[in-house]
Amino acid sequence: MKPSLFFVRLRALLKKESKQLLRDKSSLAIGLLLPIILILLFGYGLSFDLSHGRVGVVIEQSSPQSNQLIAGLNGSQYLSTQQYTNYPEAEKAIQNTEIDAILRVPTTFAKDIAHGQAKLQLLLNGRSTNIASSLQGYVSGAINTAFAINADRQNIAGSTAMVTVEQRMWFNESGDSSWFLVPGLIVLILTLIGAFLTALLIARERERGTLEALFVTPVRPLEMVIAKLVPYFVIGMLDIVVCLLASHYLFEVPMRGSLLAIMGASLMYLLVSLLLGLAISGLAQSQFQASQIALLASFMPALMLSGFVFDIQNLPVLVQIISQILPTTHFMSLIKTLFLAGDDWMLWLKECGILMLYVVILTTVACKSLKKQLR
Incomplete structure (x- = not known):
């Protein structure tokens, strides 16, 4: 078999297959558009990060300490807050998936801060365990950071202004x-x-x-x-x-x-x-x-x-x-x-x-x- 004839036939076959591919719009779409669609879909769709945690804050009695709490939450780039005047309103919002968690601030919060020990209740939407666990960490971190900065500015020992966040999971109590x-x-x-x-x-x-x-x-x-x-x-x-x-x-x-x-x-x-x-x-x-x-x-x-x-x-x-x-x-x-x-x-x-x-x-x-x- 002469090498020249081999390349002549190969060239003819390549020309034929190329023309056939160009005529087959579905194969072109799969070969050219599918990778673009997949990279965009996976690139934008895959995200394990929580970048927009919606927290409803119920403040039963407003005080400088509760305002400081709100400022600390708003200072986090991962959280957005919505204030509610009463608990039933916030409860309805979490049931309608308008918010991902409820942070309940008791009426004695300011007095408890002054005595060095305050407790907050965090109710998490357990319909998504990944979001709930991430949100718990962000909320606790934002609160502790805010009060630690304030204590440092006033030269107060951090242990004298300790805030404990007690969390409960709604809709998925076991966290399964x-x-x-x-x-x-x-x-x-x-x-x-x-x-x-x-x-x-x-x-x-x-x-x-x-x-x-x-x-x-x-x-x-x-x-x-x-x-x-x-x-x-x-x-x-x-x-x-x-x-x-x-x-x-x-x-x-x-x-x-x-x-x-x-x-x-x-x-x-x-x-x-x-x-x-x-x-x-x-x-x-x-x-x-x-x-x-x-x-x-x-x-x-x-x-x-x-x-x-x-x-x-x-x-x-x-x-x-x-x-x-x-x-x-x-x-x-x-x-x-x-x-x-x-x-x-x-x-x-x-x-x-x-x-x-x-x-x-x-x-x-x-x-x-x-x-x-x-x-």
Whole structure:
């Protein structure tokens, strides 16, 4: 074999493969756009740091010492404070996840400081054990630093102005991380199963040529969407039951909300996930393309940007806005509240209303992708 002929053939093959790659838009997108998407997603989505701990401070009696306490908390770059005039108001705020902790300052705080020993009560939102443990350290550090600086300025021994922070964990008294993770895992499972079950349906029929056979029948797009959804919706219902049984009996996660609220929200999100996969399948040109888009549009954002592991408040503002567009974010917040805090019907109506909006949008997209025309 002459070397010159080898290189001639190799050059021809390279030219052919390069042209084929340039014509294949999906491969180009995966090769060029996927790395960019992943580096941005992981770079901005992965953060174990607490950069915006929201602390509600209940001051039962204002004094120079309590003002000094507030100044110390505000002096920390990791904390932001919100003052409340009474405890029930702060309690409602932590239940609605408006704040991450309550710092309760008693009426005797100023007198206790003067006697050299003061106690504060810190109530932590245990729905996220990582945030709670970090927040406890930041609050205690900010308070001790503030009073130590003041004692140093007045030439007072640090031991004569000691402040003790007594902490309690709400919604997760044992501090068990599985209480926080298992409800989130249910969301991820429904996202993965729902989107991937239906992501290949229409793309598979398009590749096999059976979709065109449906176009000559009087079947309408909405009827096709419903017919394709129902069998997989039944499978998804069984998955929900299995997940709830496992969370309660195997992992011993409390279900403080009603079963009706949890099942209703889960079925609504399952429908959204199935419709997302079906819409992707209708828009994709191949099964491979549909599977890649389903991975990027469903599972990856659900894992990184929904609040499953990392607190959304710690992400950049732009990423927070993007996370609020995802249906997974709304269901994640709702399911954790239902499991650990109990029924919150205002939150349930709000989040399920948003999920219903996604059902309408995705149903419309899926029907549009099934118009009776050949591509």
